[in-house]
Amino acid sequence: MAAFTVLAAALAVAWIEVPSLRKRKRRKELWVFAFFLCVATGLNVLKALDVEIPNLFQPINAVYKPVSDLIEGMLK
C-alpha cells in the first residue's frame, strides 16, 4: 500500500513538472529530472517495502572514525 502511495506521488510530481519542460523543449533538464525522480522513487519504494537498504552513511562513518578517535585521544 505504502509503495503505491510512493508511486502515486512520483506520478503526481512528473505530472507537475514534465508538461512545462516538454513545452519549453528542455531536453537536458527532462533527462536529469527523470533520472533523479527514478532514484528517489526507487529509494522510497524500497523503504516502503521495508527492504534493508545499505546505510549510505556507513562509508562516511568508516572514513571518519579513525580521525575522530585521533582527535579524541589528543583531547583526553
Next chain:
Amino acid sequence: MDNGKISGHQLMILTMLFTMGSSILVVPSGLAGTVQQDAWLPVVVGIVVTLALSWFYLYIGSLYPDRTLVEIIEKLFGRWVGAPITLLFIVVAFCVGSGSCLYYLGDFMTTQIMPETPIQYFHLLYILLLIQGTRLGLETLARSAEILFPFFLLLVIAFIIFVSPQIETDRLQPMLEAEFKPILQSTLSYVSFSGFPLIFMLMLTPACTDRGKRLQKKFLLGNLIGGLLILITTILCVLVLGVDATSRSMYPNYALARKINLFNFINRIEVIMAIIWFVSLFFKIVVYFYAGVLAMAQLLRIENYRVLTFPFGMMLYVLSLMVYPDSSFMRHWDSTIWVPLIATFGLVFPLLFVAVAIGKKFLTR
C-alpha cells in the same frame, strides 16, 4: 540560473538563523557536559573563531565575485577535478546537513511535543514546506525570513525576560575552573555546529546585492547576533537549570522554557521556545537544501534548479530517516563523526582552495 536577488539585511538575517539553526537547542547540553558551569566560555571563544572563519569564507568568495561555491571550485580545479569535489560538498550539504537537521526536528517533536505521532509525518510535512520554499526561490525565502525576524526577536526577548526571575547566580560559580583541553574540545563542537557549515552560505552570497566590505559587515553581523543568542541561552540554561539538569536533558532550552512561571498564572508556555526553534531550524535546513539543489543544478549545467526540488525532497525523506537510527546515536555521532567531517569541508577544503588560487596567481605572473 536563479536570478533572485537578496538585500544585505536579508542576508544578515539568513546568516543569523543559519548560525543559530540547530545549535540553539542542542549546544548547551553538550557544553555543560564537558565544561560544567563554564559552558559560556567555549561559546565566546567559538564566536570569535566563527567570525574569523566567516571572514575567511568571504575572502574565498571574493576571489571570484558573483560566483557561487560550485563555480569557484570549477574555476580553480577545472571541470573534471572539480566535479568530484563538488559532489562531496553536495553529499555533505544535502544528505548529511539537511538530513540530520530534519531528524533533529522529528526527534524533538516525537520526544517532547507529540509523542504519539510517527516521526515520518513530521519529516513529510517539513519536506513539503522545504520544497515549496525552494521552488519559490531565494528571494521569497529571504523575504519571509525578514518578515519573521521581528517576531522572532520578540519571542527571544520575551523568553529571556520571563525566565529571568528564576536566575540563581551562584550556579555560574566557581568560574573558570575548566581546563584547557575540555574547553578546546567544546569550542570545536560549537564551531562544528555554527561555524564550519557557513561555507555553504557561499552558495547564497553571490545573490546578495551588496559587495565587498558591506557584504562582509552584514555577514559577520548576522553571525555575531546568532552567536550571541546562543551564548545568552547557554548562560540562561546554566543559571536557571544548573549544570546537572542542563547536561542531562536532551533539549535543555526546552526544559528551561518549561520553568517559566509568572505569578502562577503564565506558565506552560514552552512552545514559545519550540516556535523559535522551528523558525531557525527551517532556515538552516532550507539553506542546506537550497545549497545542495543549486550546486547539483550548476554541476550538471541545467538552467533551472527547480526541476530537482521534488526528486531531492523525496530522497531527503529516506535519507533523513537513515542518518541516525535513534537519538542516543545522534548525540554520539554529533560529538564524534560530525566534527572531523564538517571540519574537512569547512577548513581543509577552503584552505586548499586558497592555496590553489594563490598558486595559480603566482604561475600566471
